[in-house]
Amino acid sequence: MPPDDAARIYLTSAEATALLGIRIQTLYAYVSKGLIRSVKQVGTKERLYRRDDILRVQARSMARSGHGAVAGAALQWGEPVVPTSITELTPEGPRYRGRLAMDLAVSGGSFEAVAELLWTGLWHPDIAWPRRALPPSVATAIAPVLSVPQGNGELAEIxxxxxxxxxxxxxxVEERIVGGQTQDAAREIITAMAGCFGMIGPARSFHRGGRGSVAQRLLEAMGVDAHAANVHALQVVLVLFADHELSSSTFVARVAASVGASLHSCVSAALCSASGVELSRNYDRIEDFLHAGASRPALMKRAVALHQQGLGVPGFSHPLYPEGDARAVGLLAIARERSDGNKRLRMLLDFVDQVSQDMGLPPRHELGALAVAQAIGLPRYSTGAVFMLARTAGWVAHVQEQRRAGQMIRPRAKFVAAGA
Structure with a gap:
């Protein structure tokens, strides 16, 4: 059965020219100008073209022709619509307050220091949060909602x-908003979230933690050896995922903040948004794809079959990084350093290399994080939740910025009659 058109990431040249109403030469011109990205197909000279790029070109063409506003196109990987001074996306990856995230990660910058940078704009590499176990009052407050998830992927909603x-x-809510202490509350939120990873660890219970960093607490909660190499590797993941401009979940946090919601409500709303299949559960989907192949050739066979249908290969090709996601490159480099003696990880890395070489598809950040998780020995289906804990730092920064903006976010809808 052919895939649903809405699920297809790529179109053939014939489909692209028909949709845009142009000649093939014009399509090639769009590609040469960087307006439409194309990728090669294995075993053929034909290329496939990014469907989202084609739709964006179509929307701009309609706007120039006077066929109505196309502001809605900005909501799907479109033009920037919200001013921010927190994170800038560049070909080298995200920059936090002007500092390249990759540089912060490889130089040994802690997740806590990066969180404070996002919140305050100040870089203090030696900063440390209170290194103590969470007080019993915190455990008491959250006890009513603590239950062992049916699967590790369900941790998000907990x-x-x-x-x-x-x-x-x-x-x-009024006391919390008027009383301030946003950053103190944010530190408590992140530390408590780290403790919740004990629910998917060997103890299957909330981990109050000891005197370690967030990365150390996470590893201990999941029952993974918190030696220096593991702490460093997980620290890099947390730093690189701390923020990514206006992702869907970040937009949700900003919308909630714009109408006066408390920090806890804003973060909870963002968490619920991030728990969707296109965000944190995308890690699970990629992990399932990788585990379904017993060998590199088996994985390649599945990847080629998907690609020939115009579908994306799980874990590859990020819309915002046409030349490759620098975060994935950095994470895969860490995994390669740890791949000796790990046959499964070695197979994954060889698969990534072959897809990039034969199909021209660069790996995404999720794939890099899953490779690091394999190297560390994290429980299966836990990487998406690690992403959400890391991104909480960014959500807090965006909540603060949106509050200072003093504007309610309320887009308009374009009514379309049913059946039109």
Whole structure:
């Protein structure tokens, strides 16, 4: 059965020219100008063309022809619509307050220091959060919503409920907003979230933690050896995922902040958004794809079959990084350093190399994180939740920035009659 058109990431040249109403030469011109990206197909000279790029060109053409506003196109990988001074996306990866995230990660910058940079704009590499176990009052506050998830992928929704319980324990919404202490509350949220990873660790219970960093607490909670190499590798993941401009979940956090919601409500809303199949659960989907292949040739066979149908290969080709995601490159480099003696990881890395070489598809950040998770020995289906904990730092920064903007986010809808 052919795939649904909406699910296809790529179109053939015939489909692209028909959709745009142009000649093939014009399509080639769009490609040469960088307006439409193309990728090669294995075993043929034909190329495939990014469907989202084609739709964007179509929308701009309609706007120039006077066929109505196309502001809605900005909501799908489109033009920037919200001003921010927090994170800039560049070909070298995200820059946090002007500092390249990759540089911060490889230089040994801690996740805590990067979180404070996002929140305050100040870089203090030696900063440390209180190194103590969470007080019993925190465990008491979140106890009603703590339950062992049916699967590790369900941890996301538990995190959202835990954050709301933490907020209720701090007083009314008005008291929390007027009283300030946003950053103190944010540190408590992230530390408590780290403890929740004990629910998918060997103990299957909330981990109050000891005196370590967030990365150390996470590893201990999941029952993974918190030696220096593992801590460093996980620290890099947390730093690189701390923010990424206006992702869907970040936009949700900003919308909630714009209408006066508490920090805990904003973060919980973002967590619920991030738990979707296109965000944190995309890690699970990629992990399933990788585990379904017993060998590199088997994985390649599946990848080629998907590609020939115009579907994306799980873990490859990020819309915002046509030349490759620098975060994935950095994470895969760490995994390569740890691949000796790990046959499964070695196979994954060889597969990534072959897809990039034969199909011209660069790996995404999720694939890099899963490779690091394989090297560290994280539990299966836990990487998406690690991403959400890391991104919480960015959500907090965006909540603060949106509050200072003092504007309610309320887009308009374009009514379209049913059946039109």
């Amino acid at each position: 995190l959202a409920m835990v954050v709301l319980r933490l907020g209720l324990a701090r007083g009314t």
